[in-house]
Amino acid sequence: MAPSDMAPSDMAPSDMAPGDMTPATARAATNGDAETVLEVQDLKKFFPVKRGLLSSTVGQVYAVDGVSFTIRRGETLGLVGESGCGKTTIGKLVMRLLEPTAGVVKILGTDITAVSGRGLRPYRREMQMVFQDPYSSLNPRMSAGAIVREPLKNYGLDGGSIGGEKQAEALFARVGLKREHMAKYPHEFSGGQRQRLGIARALALNPSLIVADEPVSALDVSVQAQVINLLMDLQVEYRLAFLFISHDLAVVEHISHRVAVMYLGKIVELTDKRTLFTTPLHPYTEALLAAVPVPDPEISRQRLILEGDVPSPINPPSGCRFHTRCPYAVERCRHEEPPLIEVQPGHAVACHLREVGAPPIKLEKRASATA
Numbered sequence: 001m002a003p004s005d006m007a008p009s010d011m012a013p014s015d016m017a018p019g020d021m022t023p024a025t026a027r028a029a030t031n032g033d034a035e036t037v038l039e040v041q042d043l044k045k046f047f048p049v050k051r052g053l054l055s056s057t058v059g060q061v062y063a064v065d066g067v068s069f070t071i072r073r074g075e076t077l078g079l080v081g082e083s084g085c086g087k088t089t090i091g092k093l094v095m096r097l098l099e100p101t102a103g104v105v106k107i108l109g110t111d112i113t114a115v116s117g118r119g120l121r122p123y124r125r126e127m128q129m130v131f132q133d134p135y136s137s138l139n140p141r142m143s144a145g146a147i148v149r150e151p152l153k154n155y156g157l158d159g160g161s162i163g164g165e166k167q168a169e170a171l172f173a174r175v176g177l178k179r180e181h182m183a184k185y186p187h188e189f190s191g192g193q194r195q196r197l198g199i200a201r202a203l204a205l206n207p208s209l210i211v212a213d214e215p216v217s218a219l220d221v222s223v224q225a226q227v228i229n230l231l232m233d234l235q236v237e238y239r240l241a242f243l244f245i246s247h248d249l250a251v252v253e254h255i256s257h258r259v260a261v262m263y264l265g266k267i268v269e270l271t272d273k274r275t276l277f278t279t280p281l282h283p284y285t286e287a288l289l290a291a292v293p294v295p296d297p298e299i300s301r302q303r304l305i306l307e308g309d310v311p312s313p314i315n316p317p318s319g320c321r322f323h324t325r326c327p328y329a330v331e332r333c334r335h336e337e338p339p340l341i342e343v344q345p346g347h348a349v350a351c352h353l354r355e356v357g358a359p360p361i362k363l364e365k366r367a368s369a370t371a
């Protein structure tokens with residue numbers, strides 16, 4: 001079977017990594033694990049809100065507020081949630097494109113938040129980013145071949161004109177581009193080809209981790225499938241770890257081994273993708289899944305309709321941040337924040353109704369608004 005035909009959950013263990021849990025003891029258990037490529041601990045990013053002539057700080061955007069997870073070699077963690085919940089901010093914090101307000105980002109066991117300047121160079125090559133719009137991240141004045149060789153040159157790995165040319169040619173072939181594409185400029189490529197070029201550049205330094213932020217959202221559906229299958233093939237070949245950020249639950253279901261669901265700066269549910277898509281435990285996850293159209297007209301999903309807009313991350317609701325939209329909210333939810341806890345092996349959820357010892361509930365049976 002070709003790698004792209006395999007279900008991702010057939011290729012990697014789906015149990016929860018110890019680093020996804022909040023207790024320090026569980027997190028510590030991943031230290032020294034050679035299979036752990038990325039470990040994020042209690043990561044926070046607050047952006048100041050400035051007003052007035054003097055630009056004084058009048059508040060904070062709680063964009064990412066205490067997020068922990070791990071990703072192992074050969075594993076894809078999908079990151080989903082509504083617009084503005086903090087997905088891109090997490091990607092940028094992992095890449096060290098933003099300084100965290102608090103928390104730890106470990107690449108291959110080293111806390112890179114404590115490293116700066118030239119000391120970061122060996123870690124920067126281990127993590128690469130693939131963007132939604134490759135065009136804006138590709139230098140329009142450089143040929144495609146030069147774009148792919150640039151990271152090799154930066155790290156002194158270009159091997160001179162012939163060696164560098166050969167390396168670039170091999171990368172082009174690997175992502176499905178032709179040799180003659182090397183002389184072309186970014187504006188001469190189609191959207192799908194540009195994304196392949198972005199992937200070739202990301203692969204040049206043989207990284208351990210790729211952060212892909214909505215990498216196929218701007219592409220036609222048919223091209224999306226090709227690029228996703230390419231990423232999955234490359235992952236198997238190079239045992240790459242992926243942090244895959246997307247709005248599109250169908251794409252996330254296809255590519256991910258595990259999925260983290262975010263709401264207003266926090267992870268509210270994290271488990272293997274099969275469990276998440278068949279037996280979600282958080283009301284917000286259930287609502288997200290209910291919003292996905294079901295292709296078979298014979299099958300209808302009971303729909304949990306979310307009322308109201310996403311609250312502002314400048315002034316997030318007290319207690320459980322989801323309580324203003326949750327049909328199951330009780331008084332306790334308004335003032336007590338539910339921690340993310342492992343309620344079943346490999347399945348973490350942040351909801352008072354799901355804590356150990358709580359009576360079992362079937363969410364859609366209690367949905368107040370159904371269609």
Ligand SMILES: Nc1ncnc2c1ncn2[C@@H]1O[C@H](COP(=O)(O)OP(=O)(O)OP(=O)(O)O)[C@@H](O)[C@H]1O
Nearest residue numbers: 047061063082083084085086087088089090247313
């Ligand atoms: N540089 C910044 N300064 C101030 N606020 C910011 C900054 N970058 C992001 N934010 C805010 O942080 C929150 C999270 O933004 P982020 O871009 O991470 O969301 P997202 O989940 O990626 O959304 P989308 O799905 O629309 O891409 C948003 O409220 C956003 O407005």
Ligand code: SF4
Nearest residue numbers: 320323326333351352
């Ligand atoms: S803690 Fe309360 S408000 Fe939050 S998701 Fe659970 S039931 Fe809903």
Ligand SMILES: [Mg+2]
Nearest residue numbers: 087088089213
């Ligand atoms: Mg984003």
